[in-house]
Amino acid sequence: MSKHFLALVLAVGAATSVQAGDIDGLARTCNNCHGVNGVSAGPSMPSIGGLSEAYLKNIMMEWKSGARASATMTRLIKGYSDDQIADLAKYFGSKTWAPVVQKTSADVLKKGKDVTERCETCHGDTGSKPDDELTPKLNGQWAKYLELELMKYRDDGFKMVHKKMSKNARKMDEADVATSAAFFGAQSK
Amino acid sequence: MSLNINRRDFIKAAAAASGAAVLTIPTAAHAATKAKVVVVGGGFGGATAAKYLRMMDPGIEVTLIERNKTYTSCPLSNEVISGHREIKTLERGYDGLKKHGVKVVFDEVTGIDTGKKMVKTKGGKSFGYDSLILSPGIDFAFGAVEGYSEAAAEQLPHAYKAGPQTLLLKKQLEAMPDGGKFIIAVPPGPFRCPPGPYERAAQVASYLKHHGKAKSKVLILDANDSFSKKGLFEQAWKALYGYGADGMIEWVPGAQDGKVVRVDVASKTCFTGFGEHKGDVVNIIPPHHAGKVAKDLGLATFKDKWCEVSPDSMESKGQKDIYVIGDSCVGGDLPTNNAFPKSAHMAMTQAKVAVGAIIAKVNGLPLPTPYYVNTCYSVVAPDYGFSVVHIYKVENGTWVYVKEASGVSPVTMPDKSPVPAIYRKLEAEYANGWLDNVLADAFA
Numbered sequence: 001m002s003k004h005f006l007a008l009v010l011a012v013g014a015a016t017s018v019q020a021g022d023i024d025g026l027a028r029t030c031n032n033c034h035g036v037n038g039v040s041a042g043p044s045m046p047s048i049g050g051l052s053e054a055y056l057k058n059i060m061m062e063w064k065s066g067a068r069a070s071a072t073m074t075r076l077i078k079g080y081s082d083d084q085i086a087d088l089a090k091y092f093g094s095k096t097w098a099p100v101v102q103k104t105s106a107d108v109l110k111k112g113k114d115v116t117e118r119c120e121t122c123h124g125d126t127g128s129k130p131d132d133e134l135t136p137k138l139n140g141q142w143a144k145y146l147e148l149e150l151m152k153y154r155d156d157g158f159k160m161v162h163k164k165m166s167k168n169a170r171k172m173d174e175a176d177v178a179t180s181a182a183f184f185g186a187q188s189k
Numbered sequence: 190m191s192l193n194i195n196r197r198d199f200i201k202a203a204a205a206a207s208g209a210a211v212l213t214i215p216t217a218a219h220a221a222t223k224a225k226v227v228v229v230g231g232g233f234g235g236a237t238a239a240k241y242l243r244m245m246d247p248g249i250e251v252t253l254i255e256r257n258k259t260y261t262s263c264p265l266s267n268e269v270i271s272g273h274r275e276i277k278t279l280e281r282g283y284d285g286l287k288k289h290g291v292k293v294v295f296d297e298v299t300g301i302d303t304g305k306k307m308v309k310t311k312g313g314k315s316f317g318y319d320s321l322i323l324s325p326g327i328d329f330a331f332g333a334v335e336g337y338s339e340a341a342a343e344q345l346p347h348a349y350k351a352g353p354q355t356l357l358l359k360k361q362l363e364a365m366p367d368g369g370k371f372i373i374a375v376p377p378g379p380f381r382c383p384p385g386p387y388e389r390a391a392q393v394a395s396y397l398k399h400h401g402k403a404k405s406k407v408l409i410l411d412a413n414d415s416f417s418k419k420g421l422f423e424q425a426w427k428a429l430y431g432y433g434a435d436g437m438i439e440w441v442p443g444a445q446d447g448k449v450v451r452v453d454v455a456s457k458t459c460f461t462g463f464g465e466h467k468g469d470v471v472n473i474i475p476p477h478h479a480g481k482v483a484k485d486l487g488l489a490t491f492k493d494k495w496c497e498v499s500p501d502s503m504e505s506k507g508q509k510d511i512y513v514i515g516d517s518c519v520g521g522d523l524p525t526n527n528a529f530p531k532s533a534h535m536a537m538t539q540a541k542v543a544v545g546a547i548i549a550k551v552n553g554l555p556l557p558t559p560y561y562v563n564t565c566y567s568v569v570a571p572d573y574g575f576s577v578v579h580i581y582k583v584e585n586g587t588w589v590y591v592k593e594a595s596g597v598s599p600v601t602m603p604d605k606s607p608v609p610a611i612y613r614k615l616e617a618e619y620a621n622g623w624l625d626n627v628l629a630d631a632f633a
Contacts, residue, residue: 022558028241028541029562032534033626036244041629042622071598071615072564072576079562079580079594148618157609 023087026080030088038092039100043144050097054133057089062161069152069159099128099140102185112183115176118168119184126187143178143185150177223248224551227308227318229298229482231255233262234515234536235324236286236631241544243289249551252292252316254308258282260632263382264533265568265624266351270359271392273571279351279624281632298482303508320547323488323496323505324515324536325480326350327381333476334374335451344454345471348389349381361470362393367402369469374449374459375411376476379495381516381531383417384567384577386474391422391569394430394437408466409440410459412448417530418567418577420600425569425613449473479517488513495519500583501556502546503539512547514539521561521581522590529588530579533627535563559583566620572610574617 030048035041038049048056062068063077064085077085104112119138122131127138138146152158153169154177160166172180223246228239231253239253261279268274283293296310301321308316329347331338337345348358365371371393375386390407397405407430416422426432433439441447451460458467478484478494488496488507496513497506498520505511515536521529529535542559549556563579575598580591598616599608 025541025545025557026560029538029560031630032537032562033564033623035626035629040622040626041633042625044618044622045626071612072578072619075578075596076562076564076580076594079582079591142622144618144622148615151611152615155609155611158611 023084023091026084027088027091030092034092037095037098039098040142040145043142044148045142046145047098047100047141048092049095051093051136052130052133053089053093055136056093057086058134060085060089067159068161097137097140099188100142100185101140101188102143102182104143104182104186108179108182109186111176112179112186115172116180116183118171119180122164123184126189127184128187128189138184139187139189141184143181146181146184147178150181221248222250224319224547225250225252225317226320226322226547227251227316228253228322228324229308230324230326230480230515231257231260231283231286231293232324232326232515232536233533233627233631234326234540235322236260236283237537238322238324238512238514238540238544239286239291240289240631241541242547243291245544246548246551247290249548250292251290252294252318253283253286254294254296254298254310254316255283256295256297258295261351261355262533262624262628263349263351263385264565264627265620266348266355267385267389267392268568269351269355270348270362270389271396272359273392273395273568276351276355281628283632285633301482301486303486303511306510318510320510320512320550322512322514322540322543322547323480323483323486323517324513324540325482325517327477327479327516327531328481328484329475329477331475333376334449334473336454337452337473337475341452341454342473345452345457345473347474348472349385349474349477358470358472362396363400365397365402365405365469368404369402370406370408370467371397371470372459372466372468372472373407373409374452374471374473375409375413375416375447376474377412377443377448379519379528379531380474380477382565383530383532384422384565386411387416387418387422388567388569389472390438390440391425391430391567394426395570397437398430403437405437407438408468409438410447410449410461410466411441412443414442414444418575418597421575421597422567422569424600425573425575429570429573479513483513483517486511489517491519500586500588501559503543503559504546512543514543520588521579522588525590527579527581527590527595529561529581530563530565530577532563532565534565534623535561535579537627537631538562561588564623566616566623568617568620570617572617573613574615574620575613576616576619 034048040047063074153166228235239251242251260281269276296312299311300309346354346358348354426438430437446461449459457471479489491497496518498518503512516531545557561581566576568574577597580594581588
């Protein structure tokens with residue numbers, strides 16, 4: 001037992017990322033837009049490292065089938081097999097969620113708390129505790145990205161899948177969209 | 190939200206994330222040097238290669254040789270010309286790479302001895318290597334347009350290497366009177382950033398439209414008969430600025446005598462085969478070829494301009510242990526006319542392929558599967574962007590363009606209805622996020 005454990009430790013210690021297999025190489029191409037370990041450095045691009053495997057796989061498969069619209073990803077994703085998509089979901093799903101905490105004013109936080117009440121049931125009060133595996137974390141996600149996602153859900157010309165999300169996004173006042181996004185962007189946990 | 194705050198927030202999160210990753214990535218502290226890699230050129234390709242080598246195998250000693258202390262991104266530099274972006278948002282230094290343990294040397298390469306595996310610099314230093322990555326970008330063939338030279342570029346800027354040239358073109362645009370003519374001369378392909386000249390036309394038109402100079406003209410004199418994202422550009426030009434002989438933007442293809450063969454610098458006149466066009470601002474983009482360092486080494490074997498490389502590894506076809514990445518190389522699915530675009534994103538995925546191959550070689554492992562992806566956004570107005578994506582796979586040692594995954598943003602929806610504005614808005618926003626991310630992936 002201890003010998004096996006030691007061998008494992010040595011193997012891990014000596015490993016370069018290349019050895020872990022093809023998926024690392026494929027995932028590295030995602031880094032260009034989504035950051036190393038899936039932590040995005042660009043406000044309009046989502047962090048993906050540490051979102052649930054089920055959520056990531058589902059959204060990529062919806063883009064691939066055409067069920068869900070995306071301005072860019074619907075094209076790129078067709079370059080990957082279902083197995084590769086599953087592997088990518090597993091890869092980024094296994095990362096630790098690293099909230100990019102964006103400061104906002106006390107006013108926005110207070111208002112945000114009120115106007116995000118409808119989000120709470122599914123995403124948790126700070127967006128860190130989704131109630132199922134298909135629901136994304138929102139805490140420390142880029143506010144700009146969240147704002148753009150809400151814009152998609154609120155637009156008749158953009159095909160989104162989740163009916164409950166569309167319904168709720170459309171109930172929001174226009175002015176509350178940015179406030180909600182800033183509220184979740186400011187949450188560390 | 191200011192960019193500085195964003196970056197600070199990001200660095201905090203990235204630090205937290207890398208803390209979590211320490212368990213699986215060996216640290217540099219105990220690693221003995223397994224191999225020496227020298228990287229020449231610190232643009233998107235070279236910086237990415239240097240960083241990823243260190244990140245993926247700290248046992249490799251990496252030296253990056255670069256002329257300039259600050260890098261200025263060409264992508265989105267057309268927005269600087271129009272005033273929609275500050276140039277400092279495009280600038281990065283090399284401290285991020287130093288934190289990864291990259292030895293950064295600000296110097297100029299003067300010679301490479303492939304026998305002794307040694308790089309020599311103007312500063313009188315020598316650097317031995319086991320593997321060499323060349324990412325020197327492009328150099329201009331100044332003689333190709335008669336009358337145009339490095340000195341002439343101070344009067345008629347190319348602005349095709351971002352930095353002072355970008356700011357010079359911006360200044361000239363701002364000084365142009367209403368009713369003036371802004372000429373963009375496009376060289377025969379392939380050139381870096383295939384949609385660049387056409388995005389520039391839109392950005393210049395955007396400036397003119399919003400600064401009381403709507404009677405002005407942007408004339409594109411093109412050596413080619415088509416161009417990247419043509420349908421999208423023409424649609425946007427028409428909708429936003431007016432397109433054609435009566436519009437603000439006019440495009441003259443090569444077949445209609447668009448190719449500029451000579452310029453007269455003093456009178457700002459472009460001569461084509463049969464005609465002449467006098468401009469108030471003249472932007473000459475000269476033809477270019479692989480960076481001098483690679484060309485001097487005899488690696489530019491493709492049409493005497495570009496460096497041929499192995500699809501499996503980006504290793505030069507002419508020289509073992511030398512890898513050529515970025516704008517200097519030629520690759521992709523050439524038989525189907527789908528060469529790699531010379532873009533930042535492409536250079537970065539090429540860098541990652543080269544890094545994977547070098548690490549495999551150093552550690553005696555089989556070559557990993559190479560993945561080639563490109564994404565390239567063009568922004569024609571603050572709320573209007575679109576993109577092209579490319580995916581290539583390698584089959585039996587050759588690149589295959591993955592048609593179903595590649596291509597441009599839609600010109601119309603599948604039912605021929607107009608594309609909802611939200612698509613263009615999203616891609617304009619994604620262009621900003623893309624820029625921040627590629628700069629971070631390469632330099633942070």
